[in-house]
Amino acid sequence: MKSGITLRLLFVLSLAFVVIAISCSEEDILETDAELIPYFEIFAEEAAIRGIVVDYEAERIEGLIQDIEESQVLGQCFRNVERPRKVVIDRETWEEANEAKRQFLIFHELGHCFLERGHLDARDEDNNCVSIMHSTTQLCPDFELTDENREFFLDELFDTQ
Numbered sequence: 001m002k003s004g005i006t007l008r009l010l011f012v013l014s015l016a017f018v019v020i021a022i023s024c025s026e027e028d029i030l031e032t033d034a035e036l037i038p039y040f041e042i043f044a045e046e047a048a049i050r051g052i053v054v055d056y057e058a059e060r061i062e063g064l065i066q067d068i069e070e071s072q073v074l075g076q077c078f079r080n081v082e083r084p085r086k087v088v089i090d091r092e093t094w095e096e097a098n099e100a101k102r103q104f105l106i107f108h109e110l111g112h113c114f115l116e117r118g119h120l121d122a123r124d125e126d127n128n129c130v131s132i133m134h135s136t137t138q139l140c141p142d143f144e145l146t147d148e149n150r151e152f153f154l155d156e157l158f159d160t161q
Helices: 002-027 037-049 091-096 099-113 150-157
Strands: 061-066 075-078 085-090
Touching: 037 099, 061 091, 061 099, 075 099, 085 091, 085 099, 091 099, 099 150
Parallel strands: 061 085
Antiparallel strands: 075 085
């Protein structure tokens, strides 16, 4: 009788160990689509210029290109303390986007996921958006990062003005 209880206890403990080991190893796996990696690197380089160290592994941030069903949603940041934070970019938007728009999408979503920024819909005296963190495309329909405005918007994003 005693050996039957010991065997069951040993089985239960072994099973618990396997479950814990599997869940821990799955939790540590971060996935970022290959197409997004260069843009995550550009974000990290721009942050470093402004004195901010970006470590996606330590911060547990990943990036994926997926279909987003909601219209007018170009990208999303999902935050959950039990899982990695996730930048999701709408597949159709990504495929149609030029270089400037791709950088904008990644910078905006990492503004949420890494910098923990909310939306900022403020405008200047000429009625132009003052942040890359504006909330909708309708608010700033002609917004684009250009050589002329890039430093201003990235300084504002990383709050180094």
